[in-house]
Amino acid sequence: MEAGLLDIESGRADGETIHTVFRAAHSIKGGASTFGFTEIAGLTHVLETLLDEMRAGKREPDTESLSALLQSVDVLRALLDVAERGTEPDRASVQACQSRLEAILGGGHKAAAKPAAAAAPKAAESAGWNVVFKPHESMFMSGNDPLRIMRELERLGEMKAECSFERLPKFADLDAFQSHLWWKVELKGDIKKAQVEEVFSWVEDECDLEISPLQALVVAAPAAAAPAPPPPAPAQPQAVKPQPVPQDTQAASAGAGGATEGTLRVQVSKVDALINLVGELVITQAMLKQAGSELDPGQYERLLAGLVQLERNTRDLQEAVIGIRMLPVGSVFSRFPRLVRDLSTRLDKQVKLKTVGEATELDKGVIEKIADPLVHLVRNSIDHGLETTAERVAAGKSEAGTITLAASHQGGHIVIEVSDDGRGLNRDKILSKAIERGLSVPENPTDTQVWELIFAPGFSTADQVTDLSGRGVGMDVVRKNILALGGEVGIESRAGKGTKITVRLPLTLAILDGMLVQVGGETFVLPLGFVIEALQPESANIRTVQADSRVLKVRGDYLPLFSVARLYKIEEEAANEPMVVVVESDGKRLALEVDALLGQQQVVVKNLEANYRRIPGISGATILGDGRVALIVDVGGLARGVTTQPAANQ
Incomplete structure (x- = not known):
């Protein structure tokens, strides 16, 4: 509808x-x-x-x-x-x-x-209202504050509020970016319901709200009043008893049933358990493969052939099970037409929404967690990215601005773009605000470095903060949530042309293809989706710049060269012929020096943060075929210039 x-x-x-x-x-x-x-x-x-x-x-x-x-x-x-x-x-x-x-x-x-x-009940309604206000956990993502709403309610009349802590998690599980509290409010006074509803108009889609009269809609007649018949009760629809289903309805129901016979509804927990078992199977298969590599191929030919077949079947099984959790990203995009319509009406702007690639599939767990950041980005684009109709006409643009949501597969990732054809980011204003706030700004920064400043906590260029959004306000939270999914976010902008925010996410969080590399006595995993090439560098192509920093010349381009052993403070072993793996993330390429390449392998991703704590430069861990633990390198973090020295000390 x-x-x-x-x-x-x-x-x-x-x-x-x-x-x-x-x-x-x-x-x-x-x-x-x-x-x-x-x-x-x-x-x-x-x-x-x-x-x-x-x-x-x-x-x-x-x-x-x-x-x-x-x-x-x-x-x-x-x-x-x-x-x-x-x-x-x-x-x-x-x-x-x-x-x-x-x-x-x-x-x-x-x-x-x-x-x-309804005239009769109005007299009793004026006594006040009971309000149950339960903010969704994601309310802070929109820049809204429940306490601001409570203060607005207090201005309407005499208020008594009771805070509930039943949703408050244990301290160890507390997330400061989520709203856990909810309130029961008793509001007394001659207050119209519309006044109460108006207080919540900005957050009506971000909370569970109940508003009911403080007293029952019954007014006692004065003692001296002459007997009078009670006022007629407001008309209510009569209870409808189930009726026999007509023939045509039965036929339609039968047709609908036939169309769904090929589907089966399964609890998500059962699918998650199946994925975990497949993950353990992948680890077991890797153990058998490693053990088989030490056998004589002539003597154990049939066994080794069976292990090759097991590897192939395990990969097919893994892909099939992961496919069960894959959903079209259109399930997220479908909520935006109404959001765009309501916001454009509220802001008196003409906005068109264009969606591309709705059929692109993504893991259900990722879809559920990416929805709120996308809502925040779309709100920002409408509120601050697009000009008013008058401004667009004066700039020679069409009256209606366009917001584009696009999804596509790129390698082992999905890329979601939120773009607008608005005014673009103001470089000078961002730099001015950054200096004013004391942020570290590089000398002669590139546009990309300037746009990165937007992700600083609390950063905003808005002259007036609105309840809808503020480009910068909450952007650090958006990035935090995307990084927690193993993803990346980047910004491109041209003055007067518009802004594009690109979110890059892994297709699934369970299993990935990786390149195993040896560094000292340790094994690391480089996600294959980031790897461009591997090569053996010539010493003539390596240059030292700025003290001990190094660059590697690859086909005419100079790439930053990092020793993985030094990054993670691992004792270096003298490698006769060290190898270099070129990786790329968020448009930035760098070269990683390792001792040896061990080959490609499917690995099961284990959450290091859930089992230990977050380590800079490391996105997770896996179990190798010989039972050892290998760390998965956070290539995106390295590309963003995140230092990994603290990782070694922890």
Whole structure:
């Protein structure tokens, strides 16, 4: 319904779209009636009537009608959530939405009758409101602060608040970037519900919210008053008893059942357990391969052939199991049309959303954790990246700005780009703010180095902080969350042309292909997705610059050359012919000097932070075929200039 309504509003719809929206409403009403969800059925009945008039050509889908229909979608969503949780619905919101639809249908006549019917309860509502405010854990990601909202509530009237700590984790598990508390608030005074709702208008999609009258809607009559009949109760939809399903509905249900016979719903925990077992199988297979390499090929030919077949089957099994957890990134992109529509309306900007590569698949665990950073980036682009309509016209641009979400596979990674055709980043302003805040700024910095300053904690160039976003405010949190997924984030910008933020993520967090290298007596793993080439350098191509820093000439380009042994403080062994592995991350190439190449191998990624603690320069660990632990090099961290000296001391 929502997707169809947004298409109609943007002018992208064809004649079939309104029929699709109508059929969706009809299905919701039928299902709600069958199972006795009276509020959903009552609201959808009015909704269906309005859609039917549009479908029949009796009414044009104007802005007011479409806004009312989109509001109905929100209310229906809330009612479905209420049905799932078993809590009481917000009947005032349902009634207000239904009255708005009826006003549109009746040209205002039906709407006039509703306030009269609700006049009696209004006197009791003025006593105040009970508010249950449960921020989502990700609320800080949007730049919103629950305490700011509590202070705004306090301005409305006499307030009594009770804080709940039931969601607060143990201190060791506490994440300062997540909101764990929630509140029960008793708000007294002659306050309209709309005033309370307005306080939460900025965060309505980032919290669970319940607003109910402080007192029951009953007013005791004065003792001296003459007996009078009680005021009529507000009309409520009658409970709908399940009815026999008509023949055509039965046929449709049978068809739907047949279409889903090939699917099976499985708990995610079972899939995770299967992936863990496959990971252990990969380790066991590597152990057998290593043991088999010491056998005589002539004497154990059949055994070695079996081990080769086992390796092939293990890889196929691993890919099949990982594929179970893969979901199209379109499941994340689908939430943005409504977000873009609402934000552009609030900011009075014309914005078009373009999505590319929605079918690109990504691990379910990664998808769930990348959604909030993407929401933050899109909000930033709309709020601060795109100009107002007047500014765009003055700059010779089209009135409507464009936000583009694109996903694609590149090697063993997925790349997600959030770009806009707005004003671009202001280099001089960023540098000025950085110097003002005392940040370290290189001499004659490149654009890339200037854009990196945005990721400093709390950095912002905004003259006025808004509740929506601020390019820079929260960007350090965005990067932190992406780095936690083993990913990278980079920025490109051109003044007057726009900004593009690129997020690079591993397809899965469970297993990766790596190049094993020997450094001293230790084995390290370089993720194969970062490796460009391996070569044996000639001493004539190695130059020393700035004291002990070195560079390597590779086909005319000079690359920074690092000794892995020195980076991790490992005792160096004299290698007759040291090797160099050229890696690339975030557009930066560097050369890593190692003692020897041991070959390529699939490795199971073990989270070092969960089992020990975070180590700079190391993204994880794995278990080799001989049972030893090998560390996985954080190539992205090295490319960003992260020092790894502390790693050796820890």
